[in-house]
Amino acid sequence: MRHHDLLRDLTALPFSPVRDAYLEFVRAGGDDALRRDGGAEHVTGSCFVFSPDFAQVLLCFHGKGRFWVQFGGHVEPQDPSVSATAQREAREESGIGDLRLLSAAILDLDRHALQQGFACAAHWDIGFAALADPAAPIAVSDESEDVRWFPVDALPAEVPDGFGERLRAVREAALQLADA
Template identity: 45%
Template sequence: MTDPVDPAREYAHLHADATAVLDRWSAPDAEQEELRRGYLTHLAAHPDGVAKAGPPAHLTGSCLVVDATGEHVLLTHHRRAGQWFQLGGHLEPGDATLYDAARREAREESGIPDLEPLPAPVQLDRHTLEGDFGRCREHLDVRYVARAAADAVPRVSAESHDVRWWPVDALPEGTRAELSPLVEAGRRALGLL
């Protein structure tokens, strides 16, 4: 009989990396600074706070993909949530860093194998989950941005109903309040604003 896996031990390297990333991240405004401090408080209280098998609220990594022109973003129509989002998801024990988790998720969910996000996060977003997400109740999302090559061709993954390029000024209905600030932060980080 094998011992059950301890998420705090299995994810210790990602917990340490996420703490370091958030410690050194310079938040662009007071709201983001409050989230940054809240994430650090959460991590300090939960050694397993980066694991899906940890507390119902845990860190995730995501990546907004911007096209080569800077005028479109690639969104996925999430199978479980039934809504359009940036690419991303849970950290896995094989991810070396929080950045690596966001990059892996972007590549898997977009089908674009050479995506390379900028090295620092562009936004934090804490949100409650609605729908069939098992024990997951809240994601403390750390969001990166990547620019796709002009010849990038996205493919739908098993986690999505669809992936599609959307004009930055015509995001899908019902997503604008959440995604518009991310699109602005991502485009600013890429030097497009």
Template identity: 45%
Template sequence: MVAESPRGDADDWTALHADAVAVLSGWAPTSPDAAAARARTLGLLDAGPISMAREHRAGHVTASALVFDATGTRVLLCLHGKFHKWVQLGGHCEPGDRTLAGAALREATEESGVTGLRIDPTPIDVDVHPVACQGGSLHHDVRFAVFAPAGATERVSAESEALGWFPPDRLPHPLAGGTARLVTPGLAAFRRVCPHPAS
């Protein structure tokens, strides 16, 4: 019987790392900023599976999601409990995550309390930004579009001060940097995946 690796061991991250390399290597960036962030993130992934873990001080890959309602006319954002800005749902990957899309869907479900979410496995953006993790690090955040079922009811988690649904063209303030640029590629994903939205 093979013993499980301790939390944070590189062996825990092998499948997720392989998925990240495959997804980003084959992805067509949605903006010049996303292209630059993709190149930086592929460079980070050269460090191996440890680049998925928050303990990697040089930077680590995270996953987030812009959640659309069933009509595509509202997005769900959280007022983050630590930096007090409105932002898409998401965060750190966990050793049990096998794919980036799976990590983003898990985070979106945990932070929204909404059941029955669906995800488009093709990213809509990549962003690199500084964070306070480990005394100062970088999040290489891979962002996805996620779709809520009709009648979805949100529930605030410990991560957030509040949750709110907003029209994509009227996002709240203060807004985290990079969140607004998710709207255009996110709506394109919504139209591709949900061509007949609920009314």
């Protein structure tokens, strides 16, 4: 994957200071901004998995972070895009092999610093959305301690700061995509 593709996708987003910070980071880092070993900070892809009625969200309990969060991880060399990274990570971490993104549209930008226990200083996370049947079998991966469905309006207490607001914004954008 080349950073030029990501720059195109970021540029297509509405103006915001966050979007512009991402553009600056990716321009400055080039292809290294997409590599886990490209520096202390790098792009990651994540996926918010909703039930088809958007009433529930599937979350994993992140072992290192000690919180419930959407699925996601590092861009791998074989990933053709950050959206492909998000889909691959959601499949691997949820055990839902046929999970598909609603769209390759970017729905969330969240740069977060990492605490001890992580090999890097910060992730420039790019979020997407997918739908899955809550009756589909799920599995816990090596990277998390649990995977569970939650009502979007009754999240567990152990979520990162601001996660509820981000989830609501992603849900609203995903609803618009689903209606289109």
